[in-house]
Amino acid sequence: MRTPYHRDRTGSGGRVLDTTRGEIVHQLLRIEAEGAFAGLVGGSPGQKVAKRRLRRKELDKRQQARVTAAVAGVTRRRRRLDWLLQQLLNRPLAKVDPRLLAILRLGLFELTMAGKAGHAMSAHVDLAALIVNKGASGMVNAVLRNAVRQLAAGTLPEPALAPATASLEARADSLGVALSHPTWLVERWLRRLGDQETAELMAANNSEPAYCLRVNRLRTTAAAFKDELCSTGAVLAESPLLPEDFLCVESGLAGLLRGAALSDGLCQVQDHAAGLVVALLNPQPGEAVLDACAAPGGKALYAAARMGGQGRLVAVDRSAARLRGLAETGRAQGLPEGFLDVRPGDLQALGEQLSAGGGFDRVLVDAPCSGTGVLTKRADLRWRRTPLDLLDLVALQAELLDIAARLVRPGGVLVYSTCSLEPEENEEQIARFLERTPGFRLQPADALGLLPPGVLTPQGYLATLPHRHAADGAFAARLLRAS
Numbered sequence: 388m389r390t391p392y393h394r395d396r397t398g399s400g401g402r403v404l405d406t407t408r409g410e411i412v413h414q415l416l417r418i419e420a421e422g423a424f425a426g427l428v429g430g431s432p433g434q435k436v437a438k439r440r441l442r443r444k445e446l447d448k449r450q451q452a453r454v455t456a457a458v459a460g461v462t463r464r465r466r467r468l469d470w471l472l473q474q475l476l477n478r479p480l481a482k483v484d485p486r487l488l489a490i491l492r493l494g495l496f497e498l499t500m501a502g503k504a505g506h507a508m509s510a511h512v513d514l515a516a517l518i519v520n521k522g523a524s525g526m527v528n529a530v531l532r533n534a535v536r537q538l539a540a541g542t543l544p545e546p547a548l549a550p551a552t553a554s555l556e557a558r559a560d561s562l563g564v565a566l567s568h569p570t571w572l573v574e575r576w577l578r579r580l581g582d583q584e585t586a587e588l589m590a591a592n593n594s595e596p597a598y599c600l601r602v603n604r605l606r607t608t609a610a611a612f613k614d615e616l617c618s619t620g621a622v623l624a625e626s627p628l629l630p631e632d633f634l635c636v637e638s639g640l641a642g643l644l645r646g647a648a649l650s651d652g653l654c655q656v657q658d659h660a661a662g663l664v665v666a667l668l669n670p671q672p673g674e675a676v677l678d679a680c681a682a683p684g685g686k687a688l689y690a691a692a693r694m695g696g697q698g699r700l701v702a703v704d705r706s707a708a709r710l711r712g713l714a715e716t717g718r719a720q721g722l723p724e725g726f727l728d729v730r731p732g733d734l735q736a737l738g739e740q741l742s743a744g745g746g747f748d749r750v751l752v753d754a755p756c757s758g759t760g761v762l763t764k765r766a767d768l769r770w771r772r773t774p775l776d777l778l779d780l781v782a783l784q785a786e787l788l789d790i791a792a793r794l795v796r797p798g799g800v801l802v803y804s805t806c807s808l809e810p811e812e813n814e815e816q817i818a819r820f821l822e823r824t825p826g827f828r829l830q831p832a833d834a835l836g837l838l839p840p841g842v843l844t845p846q847g848y849l850a851t852l853p854h855r856h857a858a859d860g861a862f863a864a865r866l867l868r869a870s
């Protein structure tokens with residue numbers, strides 16, 4: 388169904404309305420109202436729905452890419468944009484119509500961060516007239532014209548940073564406005580990483596996400612695949628973290644996704660940091676492996692490829708919807724019948740069934756987490772998370788770890804991983820697990836030679852940071868059960 392946002396109608400001044408910007412505003416409103424994801428690459432159902440919507444709107448590929456980038460860009464920079472808007476507008480933002488607010492945010496984003504020229508702002512004025520009312524279009528006109536003037540004169544307000552001598556809270560708040568993150572998260576990072584590194588992390592979170600491909604070693608090699616795809620115009624580079632299996636996409640991802648490489652099972656979109664977690668698990672052909680939190684299945688499929696499709700891989704997840712499609716993708720990627728056993732269900736409920744047979748050689752708990760390592764890809768996540776979520780997640784992770792530990796055979800390996808940067812979900816979670824579970828010990832990754840040295844902490848954990856490793860933030864610990 389086409390909504391008023393998408394009709395090519397004549398706006399004030401006889402201009403044809405811009406359907407791309409209409410779609411951007413529509414998606415920004417959806418994110419606010421429904422919690423839709425502000426990212427269109429990846430396997431989550433939210434992302435798939437957004438993709439289908441884009442296709443229905445009959446925007447061409449270039450317009451679709453513009454929508455994706457602008458929706459994510461505005462969402463990431465929302466706090467800074469609202470600060471600027473507050474300086475330009477004489478009324479509390481809470482009283483502004485959400486549709487008008489979305490148009491103003493988009494206008495300021497395009498003007499101040501996306502390098503759009505001042506004359507492009509008339510499209511926002513027309514959009515406001517169509518989807519809000521004439522009064523709103525007057526306000527958009529006044530605010531954006533004022534911004535264009537001040538930008539040209541070099542007088543557009545900039546948020547000031549608190550001095551190094553200011554309190555932690557004041558520094559976190561000012562950095563939170565300038566680099567558009569919630570104060571509570573910035574405060575946590577300032578305490579641990581210091582001012583300079585926190586600002587670098589936040590800048591990385593605001594950048595356009597970079598994507599990697601995991602090349603399916605059951606079908607081809609990274610080198611051969613790279614040569615083949617480069618001839619299609621994509622620019623790919625060897626991953627510095629896992630060069631055997633991963634390529635970094637420098638440009639041409641959209642074309643790549645349109646081609647048959649994914650559906651033919653030659654590759655999948657997966658960050659190389661996720662690959663490092665599987666490298667730490669190091670599953671071997673012929674083993675029995677359990678992925679206890681498997682959906683949508685990126686790590687399970689990489690584990691399967693490393694096992695050469697030999698042995699048994701059980702993929703459990705309580706979200707049946709997110710597991711749907713994993714078996715089919717496994718077949719497309721060349722896994723033999725009977726190798727991949729996909730079991731939707733709660734790990735707690737399935738625990739007893741799974742323990743029959745003496746336990747697994749290797750168990751992966753890729754736990755539900757705050758996701759603070761993937762804020763560039765999940766543009767809206769920073770605004771959704773609260774300190775209370777952390778408490779709930781830490782409790783759930785501990786529960787999953789305890790259940791999974793009972794499913795590891797004596798002498799077997801348990802890998803716990805998150806895409807969080809928060810110690811409660813990572814090092815502290817593992818320290819508490821080891822205290823209450825005497826049969827397990829930490830196997831520091833540096834002694835194993837499975838990972839490149841730059842991604843290891845002094846205690847031997849895997850830990851990547853977006854600004855240091857040009858990768859998603861990931862954490863993993865390898866735990867060995869006594870024989």
Ligand SMILES: C[S@@+](CC[C@H](N)C(=O)[O-])C[C@H]1O[C@@H](n2cnc3c(N)ncnc32)[C@H](O)[C@@H]1O
Pocket residue numbers: 661679680681682683684685686687703704705706709732733734735753754755756787
């Ligand atoms: C970080 S995601 C896993 C991502 C996955 N390993 C991959 O690489 O595609 C965490 C998963 O844990 C699942 N989960 C949460 N609680 C669970 C439970 N009690 N039993 C099984 N799965 C659970 C969630 O549904 C979610 O899919």
